[in-house]
Amino acid sequence: MKTFPSPEALRRLPFGLADIAVILGTLVLLALIARVGAGTLVSFQPPDIVPGIDLNPRNLPYYAARSTLRMFIALLCSTVFTLVYGYIAANSRRAxxxxxxxxxxxxxxxVLGFLSITVTGFIALFPGSLLGLEAASIFAIFTSQVWNMTFSFYQSLRTVPKELDEAVTLYQLSHWQRFTKLEVPASMIGLLWNAMMSFGGGWFFVAASEAISVLNQEYTLPGIGSYVATAIAAENLPALGWALLTIAVVIILVDQLFWRPLIAWSDKFRLEQSASAQAPESWVYDLLKAARIPRLIGNALIPVRETVNQVLSGLTRPKPTAIVTDRQQKMSDRLYNFILLAIIGALVAWALHFILTTVGFAEVLKTFWLGVLTLLRVTVLLIFATLIWTPIGVAIGFNPKLARLLQPVVQFLASFPANFIFPFATLFFIRSHISIDWGSILLMSLGAQWYILFNSIAGAQSIPTDLREMASDIGLKGWKRWQRLIIPGIFSAWVTGGVTASGGAWNASIVAEIVSWGQTTLTATGLGTYIAQATAVGDWSRIVLGIGMMSLFVVGLNRLLWRRLYQLAEVKYHL
Structure with missing residues (x-):
């Protein structure tokens, strides 16, 4: 197996060799961004015609670059949203x-519900420019990435080790210092693996996000997702094959040039007293460490960084805890509860008015029963995904060599747009006489199961090496090892994976419970089918009812099950 030179070996090379590689790589990256980004600045005003997709394989590199740029912009927005939203939610009980x-x-x-609501606003925000459609596409991808990342960051903040939290309080660090020195580092491994999962899941919605409907007019943005959709519509198998090969190449390049270096860098954030026995490796990360220019730039920016830290630390110093009497606390709680009840009452009143004037109670009972059937499919999916992927995730997380071997594989499987497989799965169900009521569980799992796998990997990697060595020294094996070490160690991460897999499965049910092959359509009985059929005929009252019922099921499940598991993780199962 070929190995790359270590950072120490690279430093012994003539001055500037590693730096030249970094400079050339940076210039190439900037040139690609400029070249690809220029395509988003063309003039556009509905109902102008956007140039169609050319199925010539020579266009695939450009289309793939356009889609990849949208994915990374959405990832950046998701990261900023995650840090802000997750921090506020974790540090304010009322919020x-x-x-x-x-x-x-x-x-x-x-996801497509967000797209249909916001696209007109984005076009108005960038009048006369294609940036409006680009922003709408990026926003759709953003909504497919951000929720999983936010749940992960929020849960990590709620399970920060108590002794570290007490040390930060004892030293009276500012809120900014606490955020940068404790909270972000403590959540880094879980956040990184969930960001990787979210980025891969975003490919699922690329095709839909690149085909946008405005004023009953369809607009197709250049991208690999729209290329695949055009190839499928044209029944052009060679073009589809070239597109799938291009997706595979893009996934591998992104893994090697972006995710693998980040995983190697994040190893320093492990919460343990001893370094991991076998740290993850990355030739790009070794190259960056060997180069002198990144260090010189970092040293030059130290004064700026220190100034920013001082300013933000001064603005976020911990305030003395105000003494609140029991009477004041009770009045505050009553005011808060009154406002909350008023909001809930207004929503209930609007819901009753909506039901009485549009769909009727019989339709509500029908959608509730359909929701129960979809809930059963989601439950079966979660049970099987947990039993299959949790042990695999733990094995990958505990073994860096296995992680280096299988990470690109699982990254590829998670990133591959599962909806492109649906037509072939439908043909298999037809020929095998498999009911779509059961087959839809498999289709839903193609997009949702990876959340459990990636969170299991992150949870296993977060277990300190010294605890693993101690468990081996005292002879913990088999089920005892799982009971005493692995389950407590990964429980918090598994809960995050479970809640996001559950939400992803509900979302995927809309496209998994009703699938087609040619003139044959297979329809499962469930809430996803109900929403899909209502959307197809433009019945907005039933679309609202279906999405509202789905939201009630998701929120109710989170309140009754996942929230209690979160609390168990905070109280019992964290380091």
Whole structure:
């Protein structure tokens, strides 16, 4: 097996060799961004015609670059949202009571629902430019990435080791110092693996996000997702094969040039007293460490960084805890509860008015029963995904060599757009006489199961090496090892994976419960089919009812099950 030179060996090379590689790589990256980004600045005003997709394989590198740029912009926006939203929700009890249920609801809303609502606003924000459609596409990808990352960061902040939290309080660090020195580092491994999962999941919605409907006019943005959709519509198998090969190449390049270096860098954030026995490796990360220019730039920016830290630390110094009497606390709680009840009452009144004037109670009972059937599919999916992927994730997380071997594989499987496989799966169900009521579980799992795998990997990697060595020294094996070390160590991460897999499965049910092959359509009985059929005929009252019922199921499940598991993780199962 070929190995790359270590950073120490690279430093012994003539001055500037590693730096030349870094400079050339940076210039190439900037040139690509400029070249690809220029395509988003063309003039556009509905109902102008956007140039169609050319199925010539020579266009695939450009289309792939356009889609990849959208994915990374959405990832950047998702990261900023995650840090802000997750921090507020984790550090304010009152805010948490509103923000986490709201996050549950937002996670349950289908991605294309966001797109249909916001596209007109984005076009108005950038009049006369294609940037409006680009922003709408990026926003759709953003909504497919951000909820999983936010849940992960929020849960990590709620399970920060108590002794570290007490040390930060004892030294009276500012809120900014606490955020940068404790909270972000403590959540880095879990956040990184969930960001990787979210980025891969974003490919699922690339095709839909690149085909946008405005004023009953369809516009197709250049991208690999729209290329695949055009190839499928044209029944052009060679073009589809070239597109799938291009997706595979893009996934591998992104893994090698972006995710693998980040994983190697994040190893220093492990919460343990001894370094991991076998740290993850990356030739790009070794090259960056060997180069002198990144260090010189970092040293030159030290004064700026120190100034920013001083300013933000001064603005966020901990305030003396105000003495609140029991009477004041009770009045505050009563005011908060009154406002919350008023909001809930207004929503209930609007819901009753909506039901009485549009769909009727019989339709509500029908959608509730359909929701129960979809809930059973989601439950079966979660059970099987946990039993299959949790042991695999732990094995990958505990073994760096296995991680180096399998990470690109699982990254590829998670990133591959599962909806491109649906037509072939439909043909298999037809020929095998498999009911879509059961087959839809498999289709839903193609997009949702990876959340459990990636969180299991992150949870296993977060277990300190000294605890693993101690467990081996005292002879913990088999089920005892799982009971005493692995389950407590990964429980918090598994809960995050479970809640996001559950939300992803509900979202995927809309495209998994009704699938087609040619003139044959297979339809499962469930809430996803109900929403898909209502959307196809433009029945907005039933679309609203279906999405509202799905949100109630997701929020209710999170309140009754996942929230209690979160609390168990905070109280019992964290380092």
């Amino acid at each position: 948490e009571q509103v923000m986490i249920p709201l996050l549950d609801i937002l996670q349950s809303v289908p």
